[in-house]
Amino acid sequence: MAAKLWFLAAAASLALSSPALAAEGATAPDLSAANARLTAILDKNYPALEALYKDLHLHPELGMQEVRTAGILAQNLRKAGFTVTEKVGGTGVVAVLKNGVGPTILVRADMDALPMEEKTGLPWSSKARATYEGKDVPVMHACGHDTHVAYLIGVAQALSAMRDSWSGTIVLIGQPAEEPLKGARAMLDDGLLTRFPKPDFGFAAHVTNLPAGTVAIKAGASSSASDSYSVTFHGRGGHGSMPAATIDPIPIAARFITDVQTVISREKDPAAFGVLTIGAINAGSAPNIIPDSAEVKVNLRSQSPQVRDLLRGGTARSAKAAAMMGNAPEPTITYLSGTGVLMNDEAMASAATAALTPVFGKGLLYAPASGQPMSGSEDFSEFVDAGVPSLFFGIGGYDPAVLADLKAKGEPVPTNHSPFFAPKAEPAIRNAVTAIVLSIVAGVRPTPK
Numbered sequence: 001m002a003a004k005l006w007f008l009a010a011a012a013s014l015a016l017s018s019p020a021l022a023a024e025g026a027t028a029p030d031l032s033a034a035n036a037r038l039t040a041i042l043d044k045n046y047p048a049l050e051a052l053y054k055d056l057h058l059h060p061e062l063g064m065q066e067v068r069t070a071g072i073l074a075q076n077l078r079k080a081g082f083t084v085t086e087k088v089g090g091t092g093v094v095a096v097l098k099n100g101v102g103p104t105i106l107v108r109a110d111m112d113a114l115p116m117e118e119k120t121g122l123p124w125s126s127k128a129r130a131t132y133e134g135k136d137v138p139v140m141h142a143c144g145h146d147t148h149v150a151y152l153i154g155v156a157q158a159l160s161a162m163r164d165s166w167s168g169t170i171v172l173i174g175q176p177a178e179e180p181l182k183g184a185r186a187m188l189d190d191g192l193l194t195r196f197p198k199p200d201f202g203f204a205a206h207v208t209n210l211p212a213g214t215v216a217i218k219a220g221a222s223s224s225a226s227d228s229y230s231v232t233f234h235g236r237g238g239h240g241s242m243p244a245a246t247i248d249p250i251p252i253a254a255r256f257i258t259d260v261q262t263v264i265s266r267e268k269d270p271a272a273f274g275v276l277t278i279g280a281i282n283a284g285s286a287p288n289i290i291p292d293s294a295e296v297k298v299n300l301r302s303q304s305p306q307v308r309d310l311l312r313g314g315t316a317r318s319a320k321a322a323a324m325m326g327n328a329p330e331p332t333i334t335y336l337s338g339t340g341v342l343m344n345d346e347a348m349a350s351a352a353t354a355a356l357t358p359v360f361g362k363g364l365l366y367a368p369a370s371g372q373p374m375s376g377s378e379d380f381s382e383f384v385d386a387g388v389p390s391l392f393f394g395i396g397g398y399d400p401a402v403l404a405d406l407k408a409k410g411e412p413v414p415t416n417h418s419p420f421f422a423p424k425a426e427p428a429i430r431n432a433v434t435a436i437v438l439s440i441v442a443g444v445r446p447t448p449k
Helices: 031-056 065-077 145-159 185-187 249-259 261-268 305-325 346-363 381-386 400-409 425-441
Strands: 083-088 094-099 104-110 129-132 136-140 168-175 199-213 213-219 219-221 226-234 274-282 293-302 332-339 342-344 363-367 390-396
Touching: 031 065, 031 145, 031 425, 065 083, 065 145, 065 168, 094 145, 094 185, 104 145, 104 342, 145 168, 145 199, 145 425, 168 185, 168 226, 168 400, 185 381, 199 226, 199 425, 213 346, 226 305, 249 261, 249 274, 249 293, 249 342, 261 274, 261 305, 274 305, 274 332, 293 305, 342 346, 342 381, 342 390, 346 363, 346 390, 390 400, 390 425
Parallel strands: 104 168, 104 199, 199 390, 213 363
Antiparallel strands: 083 094, 094 168, 129 136, 213 390, 219 342, 226 293, 226 332, 274 293
């Protein structure tokens, strides 16, 4: 999840409650036979899935550059019996399997990596490089999307082998460019819901730094809205010794960086969630040259329409005021990308909790709709907002022994987007496949309208 993610910190931050309480009054389906059958399928297929994960980790690709990854995914989905279409929304993959009368179900995995250097020390560490915003950069799967591609293939294999356990149509999505929050929208704009069977509901999962073996379900709002902007301040360049003959955009940008924080500290309700981050400053080339422009990149996070509007409007107002104070032209404010709050369908969250608790036991973690969403963002929300009610699982990926050792040393657990992020593929891939496939077999779905 872009600058993400789901359940990144301790599970306690979500005020996790008992799954039994969430499913009070509901009878969990008996999935023991289906689970045993699925386990046998995974036992057979898992070694190849882990090998594929390691290969993808060695060869990460940035958003809209996932040509190799998409090709590998498409090839494996065809082998599983799906009809596959490539290059949807750029490098996206759509695979369809029809299996009688029933709902159309979307299952999505994201494919892209991040422009950062890997420091995990894993034997399959990435040494890849790519071009990002015109610069040569290292590339790393620091958000677990390599495991996601592997679990999507595992889901395809299992559903194909277990056709007698479900009916309907499965639409699998290999989504590009989740990190810049552009890929879901690109696929929708390329006709995802018109060129292919329109899903009635959907599922997705994301690996986190929760303990391996856990599966987390958050009812209702589960992650934050995100909005990113480029703010370019325009000045008049000149000699560093003659500032009066120039309009220096650097102090204007500095004023903006300071002043815009008061939108958070003095305008936003202290009880409401909102984050404003300055992620990049680009200006100048030499100490004795005053440049003619300065760019500041801003990221906003919110969990309500009111705060989202406040942060957006406050950012633009602060930028224009800073330019005015510096006697400079009005700045150029460019919207880069963004997405809304990801909403998990409450009926699906409750039904999945009831169905999966017998499978995962205490490893199934449930947070009610009243629980605080995570601060990260996820553009799977674009599919939900387009009319596909869904359930998004958090999948624990860190060895409990590693977590205990880090705690004993007083060291933080690497989060998604850390250069040290190294989730265990086993059992993360298995658990993602299990949670999604058994939810489909159990008939988890939204409340009929």
